[in-house]
Every structure is written in C-alpha cells, then in structure tokens.
Amino acid sequence: MNAVKNGDKPFSAWERAIALRYIGAKRENGGVAMISMISFIGILLAVAILIVVMSVMNGFRTELLTRILGVNGHVYVDARAMTPPQISAFLTKAKTIKGVKSVMASVQGQVLIVGHGGADARGGIVQGIAPNDLKSMEIIAGNLVGGNLLEYGKGEFGGDEIAIGSQLASNLGVLPGDYVDLISPNGASTPFGTAPRSKEYKIGAIFDVGMSEYDEILIYMPVTQAQLFFGREFSFDMIEARLENPEKSDLVIAEFAKFAGGAYLSDWRQKSEGLVSALGIERVVMRLILSLLIVIATLNIISGLVMLVKNKGRDIAILRTIGVSRAAITRIFVMIGASIGVLATIFGVLLGTLFCVNITTIQKVVEKIFGPVFPSEVYFLSQIPAHVEWSEVYITATFALIMSVLVTLPPAIRAAKLDPVEALRYE
Secondary structure, three states: OOHHOOOOOOOOOHHHHHHHHHHHHHHHOOOOHHHHHHHHHHHHHHHHHHHHHHHHHHHHHHHHHHHHHHHHEEEEEEEEOOOOHHHHHHHHHHHHOOOOEEEEEEEEEEEEEEEEEOOEEEEEEEEEEEEHHHHHHHHHHHOOEOOOOOOOOOOHHOOOEEEHHHHHHHHHOOOOOOOEEEEEEEEEEEEEOEEEEEEEEEEEEEEOOOOOHHHOOOOEEEEHHHHHHOOOOOOOOEEEEEOOOOHHHHHHHHHOOOOOOOOOOEHHHOOOOHHHHHHHHHHHHHHHHHHHHHHHHHHHHHHHHHHHHHHHHHHHHHHHHHOEEEEEEHHHHHHHHHHHHHHHHHHHHHHHHHHHHHHHHHHHHHHHOOOOOOOHHOOOOOOOOOOHHHHHHHHHHHHHHHHHOOOHHHHHHHOOOOHHHHHHHHO
C-alpha cells in the first residue's frame, strides 16, 4: 500500500502501465478492444475527412480567385464618360499610387465569332488591350497552348491578329493561323436600322487559363483595333488596375477617388460578390458540419469506457482497497480514452495530408476507372485543387484532442466513485 501511495503521482509509470493493459485486454478478460478500434477508426476518418474537404475548398477558392484576379483587374474605373486627355492624366497619376502594380485602359464588347465558313458560331467577349498589357498578363501569356503573341498589335490600327481561349477554339474547330469572322451587333446606322459590323481576323494565339468561364468566351484584340471595330474612336470603356495586394483594394479606391473626376469605382469583390460570398459561407458551414463528425466519432469513446468500467469493477475495487486514490483512477481511464483520440488524430492528420498532397494522382486513377469525376463545365476548373492550410490542420487536430479528453471525463469520474465494498460484495 505504501508503494502505491508513494507512486501515486499524476500520470506515473504504474498508472500508464494499467491504462495500457486495459486498452489491450481481450474481451474474455473484460476488455473492449473492438469498441476501441471502432472509436479509433471513426476519429481517424473524421479528422482526415475534415482536413481533405477543407483543403479542397481552400484550394478551390484559391484557384478560382487566382484565375479571376489574373484575368481581371483588381480595381475598376468606368471610363465611358472620360475624355482621352482625362484618361491619359488618370493613368499617369494612378501608376504613382503605392501598391499599384499596373494600370491599363481597355475596350470591351460582345461579339458573335464564326469559324469554318460559318459552320460553327459562338458568343464571345472581346477585351481590347494594348500588346504590352496583354504580354504582362502572366495567366494569358504564360499559358499559351498554340501560336504566339509576336504579331499581336502589329500592323495598321493594331493589325488583325487576336488571341482566343482554348475551349472557344475547340468549339469552333480552329487552330492558330486560321481565320474567323467577328460580328458585332453595334454597327453603322442605316435608314433601315443598325447594321451589324463584321470583320475577318486571324487567330494568332490560343490560351488556356484552366477556367472554362474564361476559356469559352474570351477574345483579346489590340486596343486600337477594338476601338475601330466597335466604333469607339479614341474612347475607352474601362480602366483596370492590378495591385500588389488585392486585399487592399479599398485603400487604392480611396486614392483613385481623389482624381477620378466622379467616375464610378469598384473592385474585384463587387464584380465577383456572389461567388466570393458563397465560397465564404460554404467554407464556414462545411467546417461546422464536419466538426460535428469529430464530436460524434469521439462519443464512441464514452461507450467503450462505460463498458470497460463495468467489466473492470472488481479491479477498480481492489485498487481502491490497496490505497489508490480516486484521482489516480480517474487519470487511468482518462489516459485510456485520450490515448485512442491522440493516436487517431495523429494518423488522421497524416492520412488527410497525404491524400491532399497526392490528390491529382488519385483523381487520375479514379477517372481511369470511373470516368470524369470533376468536369470543368460544372466546376470551372479542370483538376481538383487542394491547398493545405496548416493553421486549419492545427485547429482540427487540437479540436479532436480536446474532444477526446472531454468525453473521457464522465466515465472516468464514474469509475473513481465506484464503491469498493459494493463492487466486491458478490465476488
């Protein structure tokens, strides 16, 4: 008894030894190994699923915003009411604002693009920008899948070479060097109404940004040619500014407002407000729902410990009669439950992280067996993205560990309160 009292220190070696023995005890000896295994697998899968789902959602959000912000500007200025001198002055001042990486004026318009002698036709959006501005857009210039931008912007009024998205080219069945007709509904006025304007252009380059929303409709044209085609003369539709940090667009808008002459200002959040808001809400809701999976999985530990306390009633009574304190009994059963949660969390984190790191390979294997599982027409992206944020992994692991300890307290306290006399009366 004295030996036990002297060794009755929190989480001492003999406490850990008893806890380990009870975890591995066979059913005929009063153990609950099967329930412990079920609890272990449940927590492991819950942690892994939470990490995988949140990483995929983070990757989806990151990839979408990267492509959206790569193709589009971060701050927009409506230039339709501005004169050419005002636009020139604005561009000069805007480039001096801290945090502004580049500024460009553009002409925009909707067209019908016709290829192969009129056999195929698709709707498209023309972005008229200067050659240097297009070549500075890494997401376009760095993702060419056909042709090049060497002749883009060369020739009278910018020449007749254009760049189109890969899916648009595929839908039209055209390749670099082929010619297509662009038809604009805003043409010249006639006594019989407005006549559509049509002109033939050569496809100089085909790009693939990996987002079907853009690859299916975008057409880049030299800005001077776009002004001529849409009848804008020397005017522009929009001024786009790209920032070093898109999150600080509010500060840049405040600076632009000082010399924008009352022009309407907006940023990328407003332009993609629905998408950004939906992604944020979905992220919070999914984290909450999947966190409940961890709670449910850890509740299995209670079932196992309750049965273990019942089966080990005689052992607990003997320990109490030889001088083991109630606190020591509590700690023993807390260690039993917590050890299951700790090991399951560690393996869950490893499984979830490895899955995210190899998700592209896993997708390819699954698609070879079952066919496409992530069509770009539905999900905008051609591959399942996964971006592991270690802060979320830490939060997930911490939450699982805390829950694993908390659920062990009720059965552990119950074991400590067991009356040795009652437990041994019928032995």
